[in-house]
Amino acid sequence: xxxxxxxxxxxxxxxxxxxxxxxxxxxxxxxxxxxxxxxxxxxxxxxxxxxxxxxxxxxxxxxxxxxxxxxxxxxxxxxxxxxxxxxxxxxxxxxxxxxxxxxxxxxxxxxxxxx
Amino acid sequence: xxxxxxxxxxxxxxxxxxxxxxxxxxxxxxxxxxxxxxxxxxxxxxxxxxxxxxxxxxxxxxxxxxxxxxxxxxxxxxxxxxxxxxxxxxxxxxxxxxxxxxxxxxxx
Numbered sequence: 001x002x003x004x005x006x007x008x009x010x011x012x013x014x015x016x017x018x019x020x021x022x023x024x025x026x027x028x029x030x031x032x033x034x035x036x037x038x039x040x041x042x043x044x045x046x047x048x049x050x051x052x053x054x055x056x057x058x059x060x061x062x063x064x065x066x067x068x069x070x071x072x073x074x075x076x077x078x079x080x081x082x083x084x085x086x087x088x089x090x091x092x093x094x095x096x097x098x099x100x101x102x103x104x105x106x107x108x109x110x111x112x113x114x115x
Numbered sequence: 116x117x118x119x120x121x122x123x124x125x126x127x128x129x130x131x132x133x134x135x136x137x138x139x140x141x142x143x144x145x146x147x148x149x150x151x152x153x154x155x156x157x158x159x160x161x162x163x164x165x166x167x168x169x170x171x172x173x174x175x176x177x178x179x180x181x182x183x184x185x186x187x188x189x190x191x192x193x194x195x196x197x198x199x200x201x202x203x204x205x206x207x208x209x210x211x212x213x214x215x216x217x218x219x220x221x222x223x
Contacts, residue, residue, distance in 0.1 A: 006158070034211060041218075043216045044159070044204065044213045046211065093159070095158075102147045102166075102208065103149065104206075105161075106151075106160070107158050109156070109157060
């Protein structure tokens with residue numbers, strides 16, 4: 001149980017385009033989802049926390065207009081990287097938690113490459 | 116906010132030896148401390164966790180100890196195997212921020 005599916009696993013896009021990454025909880029209701037960014041050989045940097053039905057809370061230094069997060073249902077959250085630039089190239093990972101739970105269940109990550 | 120420090124950044128052991136990774140946290144309100152294992156190109160997987168009302172927890176070759184007074188917790192892996200090679204991350208519950216990670220290499 002507690003499976004989180006993240007798609008796509010890898011995406012290559014041109015500079016200036018927007019990319020959407022989906023994170024789905026397959027067998028539980030994810031009341032809270034987290035989005036992380038990870039550079040090679042570095043830790044996971046928390047970008048934002050989203051609760052179902054409300055606006056995401058962004059970490060300091062993360063541009064909310066650049067990284068649009070939507071958590072419209074209890075099983076789906078999306079991260080849209082708008083007007084992507086090469087410096088946005090990174091590994092993006094989502095995680096989900098059910099109501100009252102402490103454990104985080106992670107997606108498999110998305111490797112974004114912006115040309 | 117919570118600050119989690121993790122040491123060492125890299126750890127190399129011989130197969131069969133033990134490995135210990137330590138983390139310290141800053142927020143005394145943190146009450147849940149998970150450890151994750153991340154293999155290359157994949158998302159982290161929870162391997163063991165501990166709550167603040169417990170001092171130690173063990174699951175086969177893996178154990179976690181918590182010292183609330185000193186605000187540090189450690190991951191212990193005994194009888195290491197090559198498949199234990201990965202990056203390990205600790206986290207503290209407030210904000211779910213992660214330590215910097217430890218790259219463990221188990222040499223056959």
